[in-house]
Amino acid sequence: MIELPELFLKRMKQLLEVEFDPFLQIYSKPRVHGLRVNTLKVTVEDFLHFNPFHLTPVPWTNEGFYYEETDQPGKHVYHAAGLYYIQEPSAMAVASVLSPIPGERVLDLCAAPGGKATQIATYLQGRGLLVANEPHPVRVKALAENLERFGVKNALITNEMPNQLAKRFPSFFDRVLVDAPCSGEGMFRKDPEACAMWSMETIEQCAIRQAEILDAAAKMLRVGGKLVYSTCTFAPEENEQTIADFLERHPDFRLLTIPDLNGFSPGHEEWAQNNKFKLSQTIRLWPHKIRGEGHFIALLEKIDGEDRKIKSVTPRVPSDVIQAYLSFTQENLKEPITGTYMLFGDHLYLTMDQLPDLSGIKVIRPGLHLGTRKKNRFEPSHSLALALEAKHALRTIDFSPDSAEVFAYLRGETIPRQGEDGWTLVTVDGFPLGFGKQTGSLLKNHYPKGLRIH
Numbered sequence: 024m025i026e027l028p029e030l031f032l033k034r035m036k037q038l039l040e041v042e043f044d045p046f047l048q049i050y051s052k053p054r055v056h057g058l059r060v061n062t063l064k065v066t067v068e069d070f071l072h073f074n075p076f077h078l079t080p081v082p083w084t085n086e087g088f089y090y091e092e093t094d095q096p097g098k099h100v101y102h103a104a105g106l107y108y109i110q111e112p113s114a115m116a117v118a119s120v121l122s123p124i125p126g127e128r129v130l131d132l133c134a135a136p137g138g139k140a141t142q143i144a145t146y147l148q149g150r151g152l153l154v155a156n157e158p159h160p161v162r163v164k165a166l167a168e169n170l171e172r173f174g175v176k177n178a179l180i181t182n183e184m185p186n187q188l189a190k191r192f193p194s195f196f197d198r199v200l201v202d203a204p205c206s207g208e209g210m211f212r213k214d215p216e217a218c219a220m221w222s223m224e225t226i227e228q229c230a231i232r233q234a235e236i237l238d239a240a241a242k243m244l245r246v247g248g249k250l251v252y253s254t255c256t257f258a259p260e261e262n263e264q265t266i267a268d269f270l271e272r273h274p275d276f277r278l279l280t281i282p283d284l285n286g287f288s289p290g291h292e293e294w295a296q297n298n299k300f301k302l303s304q305t306i307r308l309w310p311h312k313i314r315g316e317g318h319f320i321a322l323l324e325k326i327d328g329e330d331r332k333i334k335s336v337t338p339r340v341p342s343d344v345i346q347a348y349l350s351f352t353q354e355n356l357k358e359p360i361t362g363t364y365m366l367f368g369d370h371l372y373l374t375m376d377q378l379p380d381l382s383g384i385k386v387i388r389p390g391l392h393l394g395t396r397k398k399n400r401f402e403p404s405h406s407l408a409l410a411l412e413a414k415h416a417l418r419t420i421d422f423s424p425d426s427a428e429v430f431a432y433l434r435g436e437t438i439p440r441q442g443e444d445g446w447t448l449v450t451v452d453g454f455p456l457g458f459g460k461q462t463g464s465l466l467k468n469h470y471p472k473g474l475r476i477h
């Protein structure tokens with residue numbers, strides 16, 4: 024059993040009373056593991072047909088499944104092809120509660136490494152806009168990598184503090200998710216570091232930061248829009264109290280009841296001081312009651328405020344760059360991906376129509392990275408490969424998941440083979456893994472260096 028902080032145990036005993044013993048017992052049991060199917064690439068039904076793992080459904084998320092530890096889906100080549108995201112099962116409930124619909128504008132304000140952002144993207148099905156923000160400069164890279172692996176075409180990835188974003192996106196979003204940085208008490212079985220870092224000071228500092236993030240989030244939501252707040256901690260100061268204090272500061276918001284998606288427990292009104300709100304409408308997922316590590320979720324609606332129309336900006340891209348991309352598509356694709364383009368340096372992106380002026384905002388990716396303008400040619404990006412379907416490419420080479428060639432490709436090796444010269448989409452069981460470029464009897468490897476396996 025992991026060694027838990029004494030004060031943490033004392034607090035949990037006071038809070039949980041008769042439930043403390045069953046709660047404590049979870050720490051002598053192994054944690055549960057989950058994966059979520061990427062429905063941008065495959066239906067759940069098809070995936071269940073061909074996947075090699077031992078899966079059982081997560082009750083609150085249709086695309087979510089428990090797997091057995093020995094399955095190791097993170098090491099399978101289907102992971103590199105973006106067919107699923109490895110995610111702690113109770114964390115899957117958050118985007119299920121947010122439940123965005125195709126065409127909406129959604130903000131994920133604390134998004135790295137992208138568990139919930141990739142889930143939101145699957146619900147949007149390529150329509151509307153996802154702004155995935157992460158202020159941490161290293162963590163935002165993992166976020167970009169995961170959205171790329173998932174083949175997401177409609178995400179703007181930013182690296183900003185929430186109050187900076189709020190200046191550009193007032194009353195802009197239909198839905199906002201604040202999956203807040205927290206003391207991580209629900210992570211103790213998964214991440215012993217979270218346990219070692221635990222202290223009352225952390226809880227207090229987190230609560231202050233959560234209030235700041237929520238205040239910025241509130242500004243960015245349109246009237247009638249929905250805000251979801253979540254944490255993976257048990258501390259009431261970061262959960263019920265955070266929401267009670269937020270509602271006190273924001274009479275323009277009200278709590279909504281979260282439908283009982285199987286195994287959810289109500290939040291505790293008595294755990295917030297000076298509370299006059301119906302906090303039992305919030306939910307808790309307890310690790311001793313469900314198969315998951317634990318979460319808190321609140322669903323709020325903005326009921327009053329100013330409606331602001333933001334002028335969208337249409338980016339200008341030199342016609343020779345677009346021409347270079349279109350020539351590439353004619354030579355290599357059956358169905359090009361086209362739309363509104365944006366150029367960042369020599370990088371061409373497919374962006375979204377509804378974006379405001381982003382000058383001054385740290386943008387990591389303004390949309391789908393299509394590729395790079397080079398002298399007299401266009402080099403497609405890895406993101407484009409993963410956003411394509413095999414049927415879109417003129418030339419493909421398909422490997423089976425356990426073939427020697429697929430691992431040679433993932434190691435970055437050149438593959439000897441005959442084929443027509445040109446950009447070739449490398450697939451596993453028909454799902455894109457990346458590009459190769461056929462020249463003579465060799466397929467030159469374009470799998471990104473940073474992703475290669477050793």
Ligand SMILES: C[S@@+](CC[C@H](N)C(=O)[O-])C[C@H]1O[C@@H](n2cnc3c(N)ncnc32)[C@H](O)[C@@H]1O
Pocket residue numbers: 114132133134135136137138139140157158159162184185202203204205232236
């Ligand atoms: C619980 S994690 C998010 C997990 C993510 N939503 C997912 O599902 O993969 C919280 C994130 O908030 C980020 N963060 C820290 N301070 C922040 C702030 N002031 N505003 C927004 N995000 C912040 C952290 O770096 C961290 O990546």
